[in-house]
Amino acid sequence: MKESENGTVARTGNERRWKPDFAPAACYDSGSMSQKRISREQVLHVAELARIELTEAEQRQLETDLSNILGYIEKLNQLDTSAVEPTFQVGDPGTPWRDDVVTNHPDPDAMLQNAPAREGRLFKVPKIIE
């Protein structure tokens, strides 16, 4: 279909204009606990996996935010992808080769200059093994 001379697209009349469904009421009801898609226990479990300590206020906020975002993401289930292969990578990546030679000569002081704590030429951390 070509665009007409005055710049408006010729429409058949039955085309739908989709409306981005971001209005809070359209994709979730943040006031209802039955709409929660992620529980406080799950938030704490994920925080443990991600190694982030969360305050009580942060936990509460994330319970709401993640539930809302996951509610929106459920729209992906409208699509049947049973016969579709996943795309993990795009573009033009090859497998580059280079000569097996050292290009970055060891410089411990340069590498340690950003260490939060060091002892001599080592990173200093809390005791891990008793």
Place this chain on the structure above:
Amino acid sequence: MTSDLYKLTIAEAHARLSRGEISSRELTRACLDRIAAVDSRVHAFLSVIEDQALAQADDADARLRAGSAPTLCGIPLGIKDIFCTRGIRTTCASRILENFVPPFDATVIERLRAAGAVFLGKTNMDEFAMGSSTENSAFGPTRNPFDLERVPGGSSGGSAAAVAADECIAALGTDTGGSIRLPAAFCGIVGIKPTYSRVSRYGVIAYASSLDQVGPFTKTVRDAAVMLHALAGVDPRDSTCSARSAPDYTKALTGEVKNLRIGVPREYFVEGMQPEVERAIRAALASYRELGAETVEISLPHTEYAIAAYYLIATAEASANLARYDGVRYGLRVDAADHIELYNRSRDAGFGAEVKRRIMLGTFALSAGYYDAYYLKAQKVRTLIRRDFEQAFEHCDLIATPTTPATAFKIGERTADPLQMYLSDIFTISVNLAGLPGLAMPCGYDDRGLPIGLQLIGPPFGEEIILRAGDAFERVFTPRRPEL
């Protein structure tokens, strides 16, 4: 005496530098003075490195006097604070990297140094490039030079605002879901996200590795071609970087668009979009027809699923990339009795709310029992989005769309609801998922005088065609400069 040399484009500055009419020191001084005059209001820069910039300018002047210097020699640039710069603090606008000084340069920084470019300083951004407004910076928001009450877009908002406010001649940014094109549109300048793998990401702090790309902000399309030529090309240190050599993109700028087929996706004119945006895009398409191009309606039917797929893929990749910030080797450390507590407390203190939200969402999407339902599902939808473009490019040479459904919003207007903020990227995100090149450039102004952005999307490695089309439009459209 104040000079208005900061208003120059790269092409104009290069012509005057190579004729010896001006020096890089004068040009650099003019930009530094401009920063001093306006940046307290705009807050585009996180750091300004005056002494180093002037030393680089003097080196450039010596090369210019010797003759035949590259086009970027002596040109003052702003650098998004996501690029590692040797000896220059690089924060990614995060508390966790507040005092990080990289011991090495990113490949693109090395290339710009080799070309003789001058670095004025590091520009503001959303923390770890996560955001659409630059309000997620740990060091305060950047303001839009066209209206200081409004956002410049994000995540590369500092770079975009710095170019729009004439604080630098051009700037460097990154784009994972629209982080170059959205701020370019909101600030009324040119920005290009190249094809995935076109530009090396070595030394660029990673957000979502299957989506991140590096690109320039400039005042003209010609300048974008000059910058891209300097940035693009093979890099053995980035295994995802394409082995194709980069062409001289300025050679593509013929001004000729006759018989070019421009696809117009019907899904990019959504209900609720700002009427002035649709009018400006339609007017730009009419200009292209007058120049001899043909416009054809196309369909990208999976457009409405792009944001949902993106926020699973990008956050999953981010949760893995940001695992490196553990308070041990560099970055913020909050001391604790054992190492797990040290990780937990350092990351809680160092990351802002949006970064935590995305790490949490991504960790959840990758966690046992949810991987197939969320992460794998999103990667399959990504295939559908990629195929939409492949089919569309059978009917057209490039695609033209609005860059955003509306012009710049007010600071604070969307911070309460993360989903509303994510909506800003609705027309840019698909391009990253498909790995395509996208150019944003000004094509009009709304009733408040805020810039409207045209987006030109090319097939893989089709940078030349979108630059050619953008340059042809620029010859018939005069952009405005903000009053500051």
